[in-house]
Amino acid sequence: MDTLRLYDAAGTESAPLKRYPLCVSLLPQIRRCCALACVMLLAGFSACVPPRAELVVANGPDVEVLDPQITSTTAGGRIFSALFEGLTRLDPATLEVVPGLAESWSKEDPAGRVWTFTLRENLRWSDGSHLTVEDVRASWRRLALPATGADYAAWMKDAEVLINLEQRSVQVHFPTPQPLFDRMCAFHALAPIPAALRNAAPGTAPSVLPCSGPYQFLERRIRDRIRVTSNPHYWRDVDLGFESIDFLTLDSQFTALNLFLSGDVWFTPNVPDLAVPALLREYASAFQPQAQFATYFLRFQILNGPFQDKDLRLALIHSIDRSVVAKNLGGGRPAAHSLVPPFAPGYPEVAGPNFDLNLAKAALARYRKSHPGPLPHLEYLYPSSDFNRKLAEVLQQQWSLNLGVEVALANQEAKTFFPAQRGLEYQVSHSSWVGDYLDPLTFLENFVAGSGNNRTGYANPEYAKLLDWAADCGDPVLRFDLLAQAESLLLEEAVIVPLLLDVGQELVSPKLGGFQRNASGVIDWAALYPESEVR
Amino acid sequence: MRIVRRLCAWIFGILMVHLLAFLMMRTTRGGPFDSARALDPIVQRALEQRYGLDQPLLVQYGHALSGLIRGDFGPSLRYRDTQVSTLLADALPISLILGGGALLIALLIGIPAGLYCARRARSFDGKFLHAGGALLLALPNFVLAGLLLAIFSFQLGWLPPAGLGGVRNFLLPWLCLGLPLSAQILLLVRSKAKQALCSDSVRHATAEGLPPRIIVRRYVLRPSLGPVIAFLGPASAAILTGSLVIEKVFALPGLGTFFVQAALSRDYTLALGVTVVYTALLGLCTLLADLLMARMDPRLEAVS
Numbered sequence: 001m002d003t004l005r006l007y008d009a010a011g012t013e014s015a016p017l018k019r020y021p022l023c024v025s026l027l028p029q030i031r032r033c034c035a036l037a038c039v040m041l042l043a044g045f046s047a048c049v050p051p052r053a054e055l056v057v058a059n060g061p062d063v064e065v066l067d068p069q070i071t072s073t074t075a076g077g078r079i080f081s082a083l084f085e086g087l088t089r090l091d092p093a094t095l096e097v098v099p100g101l102a103e104s105w106s107k108e109d110p111a112g113r114v115w116t117f118t119l120r121e122n123l124r125w126s127d128g129s130h131l132t133v134e135d136v137r138a139s140w141r142r143l144a145l146p147a148t149g150a151d152y153a154a155w156m157k158d159a160e161v162l163i164n165l166e167q168r169s170v171q172v173h174f175p176t177p178q179p180l181f182d183r184m185c186a187f188h189a190l191a192p193i194p195a196a197l198r199n200a201a202p203g204t205a206p207s208v209l210p211c212s213g214p215y216q217f218l219e220r221r222i223r224d225r226i227r228v229t230s231n232p233h234y235w236r237d238v239d240l241g242f243e244s245i246d247f248l249t250l251d252s253q254f255t256a257l258n259l260f261l262s263g264d265v266w267f268t269p270n271v272p273d274l275a276v277p278a279l280l281r282e283y284a285s286a287f288q289p290q291a292q293f294a295t296y297f298l299r300f301q302i303l304n305g306p307f308q309d310k311d312l313r314l315a316l317i318h319s320i321d322r323s324v325v326a327k328n329l330g331g332g333r334p335a336a337h338s339l340v341p342p343f344a345p346g347y348p349e350v351a352g353p354n355f356d357l358n359l360a361k362a363a364l365a366r367y368r369k370s371h372p373g374p375l376p377h378l379e380y381l382y383p384s385s386d387f388n389r390k391l392a393e394v395l396q397q398q399w400s401l402n403l404g405v406e407v408a409l410a411n412q413e414a415k416t417f418f419p420a421q422r423g424l425e426y427q428v429s430h431s432s433w434v435g436d437y438l439d440p441l442t443f444l445e446n447f448v449a450g451s452g453n454n455r456t457g458y459a460n461p462e463y464a465k466l467l468d469w470a471a472d473c474g475d476p477v478l479r480f481d482l483l484a485q486a487e488s489l490l491l492e493e494a495v496i497v498p499l500l501l502d503v504g505q506e507l508v509s510p511k512l513g514g515f516q517r518n519a520s521g522v523i524d525w526a527a528l529y530p531e532s533e534v535r
Numbered sequence: 536m537r538i539v540r541r542l543c544a545w546i547f548g549i550l551m552v553h554l555l556a557f558l559m560m561r562t563t564r565g566g567p568f569d570s571a572r573a574l575d576p577i578v579q580r581a582l583e584q585r586y587g588l589d590q591p592l593l594v595q596y597g598h599a600l601s602g603l604i605r606g607d608f609g610p611s612l613r614y615r616d617t618q619v620s621t622l623l624a625d626a627l628p629i630s631l632i633l634g635g636g637a638l639l640i641a642l643l644i645g646i647p648a649g650l651y652c653a654r655r656a657r658s659f660d661g662k663f664l665h666a667g668g669a670l671l672l673a674l675p676n677f678v679l680a681g682l683l684l685a686i687f688s689f690q691l692g693w694l695p696p697a698g699l700g701g702v703r704n705f706l707l708p709w710l711c712l713g714l715p716l717s718a719q720i721l722l723l724v725r726s727k728a729k730q731a732l733c734s735d736s737v738r739h740a741t742a743e744g745l746p747p748r749i750i751v752r753r754y755v756l757r758p759s760l761g762p763v764i765a766f767l768g769p770a771s772a773a774i775l776t777g778s779l780v781i782e783k784v785f786a787l788p789g790l791g792t793f794f795v796q797a798a799l800s801r802d803y804t805l806a807l808g809v810t811v812v813y814t815a816l817l818g819l820c821t822l823l824a825d826l827l828m829a830r831m832d833p834r835l836e837a838v839s
Contacts, residue, residue: 065615072572146581149568149615153578202585203610203618222614222625223788224699248698251792252783258696259786262688415565415801422573432571452573 053227053246055512055528058256058268062223062249066205067197068188069143072151074434074521078269079247080188082215082228082525085235087117087136087170087185087192092516092524095438097182101131101192101212101235105185110474111177117185119168124233125194125210133163133170135192140172142198143189152189152436177471179479183437214240214526223249234526241514241529257507266509269521273331273387279507280332287507289332293341293435293519294502295443296333296391300495301424303457306376311367313494316428317353318360319402320395326500328394329387336498339433340440340487343519346476347440348484352491352498360403378407382430383417391430391499421455431455432502438520440483441470447490458495541825545818549811550603556810557599560803561592567612567801586612588803599807608811613802622793623808626777629699630789633708633782634775638767640713641720648717649724649759650751656729665725671718680711680784697786708785712778716770720763727759734758761828768824772817776809 060075068080087102101119108114123131142148144156160173172181184190196206209217214236215228229244248265250256256268257275271279271287279287300307307313322335337352368375380395382388392409399405407428412420421429433453435442445451448467449459463486470482490496508515513531516524568574568582583589586609587598602608608619648664655661671679687707688696695704731737736754777791790809797806 064613067616070615146575146577147585149574149578149582149585151570151572151574154575157575200616203616205616221699221788222617222622223792224786248786249788250697250786252786255697255784255786258684258688259698262692262696264695264698413565413799414571415569415799416563418569418571419565422569452575 053242053244055242055244055530056246056248056265058250058259058265059226059247060249060256060269061251063226063247066209066217066220066226068191068193069139069148069150069152072189074269077188077521078523079226079228080191081213081523082245083209083211083213083217084188084191084193085213086187086190087119088182089524090183090186090438090520090522092518092522092527095518095520095522097186100186102185105182107179107182108171111472112179112181112474113174113177114171115174115178115181116169116171119170120235121168123212123235125212126216126231126233127208127210128233129194129210131192131212133165133168135194136170137161137163138195138198139192140190142193147202150189152187155184155190179471179474179476180437180439180441183439187437214238215245218244225249236526238526240526245525260507260509263509266512267515268507269505271505271507273329276331276505283507285510287505288517289503289505290517291334291341291343291501291519292504292521293343293438294433295336295339295341295498296430296432296500296502297336297339298395298497298499299421299426299429299431299456300497301426301428301457302495303424305427306378307427309367309371310494311363311370314353314363315360315367315403315405316399316407317494317497318356318363319405320398320497320499321355321402322499323355324398325391325394329390329500331387331505332503333500334503336501338487339490339496339498340443341435341501341519344438344440344480347480350484350487350491353494357402364403364405375405378405379410379427380407380429381410381412381417381420381426383414384411388430422452424455424457431496434502435520440480440487441467444483444486444490447495456495458490458493460489460493463489538822538826541822545815545822548818549814550600552814553600553603553807553811554596556807557596557803560798560801560806561595563801565801567803569801586610599804602804603807603811608808609804611802611805613797613800613805619804619808622805623790623812626788626790626793627812629787630777630791631775632705633712633777633787633789634771636705636709637712637716637774638771640709641716643717644713645717645720646724646756646760646763649721650728650756652721652725653728653732653755653759654751656725664721668718668721668725671714672722674715676711676715676778677780677784679714680707680781683707683710684784697784699787704785708781708787711781711784712774716774719766719770723762723766724759727762728755731755731758757831761832764824764828764831768821769817772813772820775820776813776816 059078061073063071063073063076063079065071068076068084085100087100087105088097089100090096091098101123102117103120105115105117108116119133119136125131140156140159140161143150144153144159146153158175162171162173163169178184192212194210196208196210200206211217211231214231214234216231217226218229219227226247227244228247230240250259253270253272256265257271259265260268276289300313302308322337326333326335337354338350340347340350342349380392382392389411392411396407396409399407420426433443433446444467446453447456447458448454448464466482466486466489470479470486473479473482504517504521506517511531513529514527566588568579580589587595606620611617611619611622614622648668652661652664684696684707687694694707698704732755734754737750740750740754777789779791779795781787782789782791790812793805793809794813796802797809
């Protein structure tokens with residue numbers, strides 16, 4: 001029945017057609033392939049399905065290197081604060097420096113060139129081995145080594161570290177004053193790291209990573225999650241609310257928000273700006289954006305090009321209405337009037353440039369008088385991203401509407417943008433800075449001549465002198481006063497334009513207790529607990 | 536002999552793509568250690584020295600080439616404590632599960648729907664299905680992902696919105712990747728099947744009184760599968776190596792994201808690794824498709 005017979009015109013039967021081996025039907029083959037694929041898929045799942053941790057949080061972009069000295073991202077900081085404790089810690093409620101691995105410390109001279117820390121007795125790594133002052137010295141030495149490739153190598157460069165094993169004391173001598181070293185010690189780059197990590201061969205990660213924080217490292221799945229479990233040898237006698245935590249890698253804020261809304265994660269550090277109004281309306285208790293110690297600002301390139309002229313810079317600066325910028329960008333970011341966000345306790349308020357069209361127009365008129373003819377081609381450079389594009393467009397509109405000056409927009413992807421900005425190949429450009437520790441210096445030190453983060457061509461000996469005086473001065477009030485003078489000078493010279501403060505857009509489930517919002521994004525993971533639990 | 540020739544061409548293709556990718560990465564501005572926070576120049580030099588980036592380009596290419604031959608791409612420059620081969624080995628299974636499932640869905644929906652459309656080309660349901668296929672093809676996959684998420688995760692609450700977990704976590708990504716592909720297959724099968732339905736062989740078979748099931752299977756399906764296989768060769772290589780958008784939306788750690796991330800972060804070694812994997816897979820899938828087509832239609836073999 002399966003043979004097809006053909007007949008010629010005379011009606012005689014021709015030879016039956018030969019069948020090809022595959023031609024009977026392809027369906028059985030397809031069916032077999034499908035069955036095989038199904039089996040392979042199901043087998044694949046056994047390899048990639050991790051069981052759930054007790055607490056699951058969205059942690060943003062991937063932590064590329066599990067090494068607190070090398071990774072300096074905020075996402076990395078969140079994980080490292082669970083795994084590695086510094087000699088000091090920051091209280092998440094007040095951001096005051098409180099004892100960590102060190103039970104006490106002292107500044108041996110008023111300027112802070114010599115510091116002595118005394119470690120707690122009987123400190124242990126999570127594998128039970130002793131954590132000693134030798135670990136501290138070796139970690140700090142490794143941080144300073146160029147081959148380590150640490151962003152913060154300069155912090156320990158040329159520092160001499162002396163230890164006393166019996167007294168458990170570490171003394172560090174700096175060539176220049178470090179008045180805030182105790183605060184810096186709370187930052188993960190200065191936390192002691194275990195020998196396994198210090199001695200790991202380049203390009204490899206240690207198989208076992210002993211930790212000193214409330215949690216210890218358990219597993220890392222690149223671009224999926226990092227899992228930590230409780231550290232039985234943590235020095236603080238705390239009853240952890242969660243036995244294990246999963247830090248999920250989520251490149252998309254929309255995905256993080258979806259997971260939060262479905263109840264799969266209890267915390268996400270950022271939300272899409274688009275969702276902010278709805279979250280403020282409907283999740284008022286879970287979502288309370290708080291300004292951070294981080295600023296969005298503009299850099300002018302003042303060595304050559306049109307912005308060499310201060311009048312043109314002033315014209316552009318005074319024609320920006322920050323309230324309009326903040327409103328159009330959304331996301332709850334407040335306007336910034338100074339470079340240093342107003343959160344460093346005791347730091348005086350520095351008056352920055354304001355929106356004043358008369359000043360702007362007068363400055364432009366002065367510029368036109370000294371440079372007759374048409375305005376040169378002006379260009380604003382920014383690193384490609386949705387947020388940066390939106391900010392650029394708002395600024396372009398402000399300059400066009402308020403001042404009648406047309407500024408062209410140009411964007412480059414980040415890896416091209418930063419070398420261009422560093423090489424001063426721009427006129428005016430987008431910038432942002434996140435303070436490493438709660439002190440104005442972390443912003444102001446960038447603008448001394450020769451700093452890799454200056455990127456403006458600004459080199460004012462008076463500015464450098466003010467910072468030097470501040471560094472040498474033992475009196476905290478006078479120090480802040482000098483730093484404020486330096487900031488005023490920088491703003492008066494119109495080298496940079498503060499625009500907006502960044503905000504912490506933490507979305508915290510009501511089920512998660514013990515969470516403290518603050519301006520530095522510090523989280524005490526040991527203090528978190530499931531809200532239903534009676535404590 | 537023909538296969539040997541094709542395999543040689545495949546290896547040559549990989550080497551050429553490797554060379555081109557190497558040159559393109561190195562002539563692009565910016566390096567793996569450039570970031571918003573400037574590194575101390577001494578630290579930057581030490582890092583470049585450690586990864587051999589301070590050597591002449593020719594020497595660096597020599598290292599990359601010997602690595603390729605040994606199958607060792609070296610450490611990633613972004614994931615500095617991880618080897619590129621480890622990154623690829625971790626991500627490839629996820630991509631294969633994602634892409635394999637999507638292909639399966641595409642074939643299971645696309646082929647029957649295409650045949651149905653062709654047989655009922657003039658009726659309303661055939662036209663409706665055809666239009667639906669065209670619409671699905673035009674829909675960007677992030678829109679489809681958004682729609683499916685809104686319905687299945689939030690309205691009905693049946694499926695988790697993202698993350699690794701189990702079969703349930705893969706259903707939406709499979710649909711998002713598979714449905715547009717099934718629409719493509721539907722259109723390919725439909726146009727070929729319509730031709731086949733008007734062919735002499737079908738007329739004869741109908742006159743012979745063969746049941747329609749057999750006629751469709753033998754004289755309509757077989758010629759219709761040719762273009763599908765030709766299309767699926769390169770398409771399956773693309774779909775098996777992951778999709779940036781779907782991986783990002785559903786937080787799946789597959790290979791797709793590496794293609795873009797490695798280039799953007801100037802992770803030279805990882806970028807070369809993913810390029811080679813994709814080229815190799817593309818060559819293999821195309822070769823397989825060609826062999827399969829030649830077996831299905833011996834005339835092709837005669838021509839080649």
